[in-house]
Amino acid sequence: MDKSITDLRTGPMASRLLSPLLYLLLIGIGVVMIGPFLWMIVTSLSSPADLYHYPPQLPESWHPENYSEVFSRFPFGTFSFNSLKIALLASLGTVASASLAGYAFARMNFRGKNLLYWIILATMMVPFQVTMIPVFFVIKTLGLINTHAALILPAWFGFGMGAFGVFLLRQFFATVPREIEEAAIIDGAGRFRIFWQVMLPLARPALATLAVLAFMANWNDLLGPVIYLSSTEKMTLTVGLAALQGGELTARIDLVMAGVVVSIIPILLLFVAAQKFFVKGIGAGGVKG
Numbered sequence: 001m002d003k004s005i006t007d008l009r010t011g012p013m014a015s016r017l018l019s020p021l022l023y024l025l026l027i028g029i030g031v032v033m034i035g036p037f038l039w040m041i042v043t044s045l046s047s048p049a050d051l052y053h054y055p056p057q058l059p060e061s062w063h064p065e066n067y068s069e070v071f072s073r074f075p076f077g078t079f080s081f082n083s084l085k086i087a088l089l090a091s092l093g094t095v096a097s098a099s100l101a102g103y104a105f106a107r108m109n110f111r112g113k114n115l116l117y118w119i120i121l122a123t124m125m126v127p128f129q130v131t132m133i134p135v136f137f138v139i140k141t142l143g144l145i146n147t148h149a150a151l152i153l154p155a156w157f158g159f160g161m162g163a164f165g166v167f168l169l170r171q172f173f174a175t176v177p178r179e180i181e182e183a184a185i186i187d188g189a190g191r192f193r194i195f196w197q198v199m200l201p202l203a204r205p206a207l208a209t210l211a212v213l214a215f216m217a218n219w220n221d222l223l224g225p226v227i228y229l230s231s232t233e234k235m236t237l238t239v240g241l242a243a244l245q246g247g248e249l250t251a252r253i254d255l256v257m258a259g260v261v262v263s264i265i266p267i268l269l270l271f272v273a274a275q276k277f278f279v280k281g282i283g284a285g286g287v288k289g
Contacts, residue, residue: 044257051253066258070244073255076262078233079240083219084266086151086236091214093156095207098165101158103195105166106173107181117170124163128223135159139228150228151221161214172206173199208277216267237263 042058043051044066050059070076104110105117135154144150154160176199184194200207222238229235244259 040257040260043254044261046254048252048254063254066254067262070255070258070262074240074244074259075232076237076240076259079235079237080262082148082234083237083263086148087215087218087266089148089152090155090160090218091211093152094161094165094214095211097156097158098162098210099169099200099203099207100195101162101166102169103173103199105170107199108191117166120158120163120166124167131159132223132227136227145228146230146234147228148234151218151224155214155218161210161217165210165214168210169203169206172203176202205277208274212270212274215270219263219267 045062045064046059046066047061047063050057101120105113139145139150139154144153155162158166180198180202181194184198189197220238221236222242225236225239229239241256241259241263244256
């Protein structure tokens with residue numbers, strides 16, 4: 001009896017002592033992780049002379065004109081539009097193809113379903129460099145070299161984030177009670193109508209999660225544009241940043257960081273806008289096997 005009373009007293013006290021330490025630890029980790037991001041922003045607004053002060057210090061004056069200088073020296077507007085176009089259309093293709101396949105694996109019965117599903121999952125272990133040459137020959141045969149379609153169409157056929165998307169959405173669809181589908185069938189809904197009007201609205205968290213991850217992968221892709229694109233007006237922002245770092249502005253770290261800040265703004269805005277769905281989708285995707 002005395003021991004249980006002592007445990008009740010010491011339990012909350014230990015929790016009160018550990019909570020501040022835990023918060024301090026989390027704050028410290030947050031500062032360490034956000035430090036490089038803040039340094040990047042400060043550097044993008046600094047002058048070249050401010051970058052070589054020792055010990056490091058904040059610039060004496062801010063230089064937002066670094067951003068306009070980057071856009072005047074390089075066609076960053078064109079690069080940004082190309083990246084946005086490719087990332088949006090490729091992400092749409094990934095979500096469309098993965099949702100159809102994920103629903104089929106979760107709700108439909110057909111011969112070889114499990115074997116095919118595991119084969120698709122196994123492709124996640126195959127690096128892009130292994131399939132790079134065969135895919136290049138297919139793209140070349142179709143006459144899509146130096147077109148944005150070379151980077152968009154593969155996503156509609158499951159390349160890139162397709163296998164992970166099938167896994168994520170299949171896991172989510174498997175958690176939806178079958179009674180919901182049965183009620184829709186009683187109301188006269190067909191298979192595609194159930195998928196479109198019942199299952200997809202329920203899967204919005206998982207769809208948003210996949211869309212964010214696919215957008216990030218396509219937005220940050222460097223190897224694909226380098227392989228398939230040759231015209232400057234068709235290049236993406238990642239290629240422009242690589243050219244910025246290796247060209248005449250190699251010593252202008254302030255301008256390079258300004259370009260990097262421009263490149264991460266869409267990703268940051270997308271993640272902030274879809275943060276609620278992103279967390280729900282990641283949590284729901286691993287509930288049921």
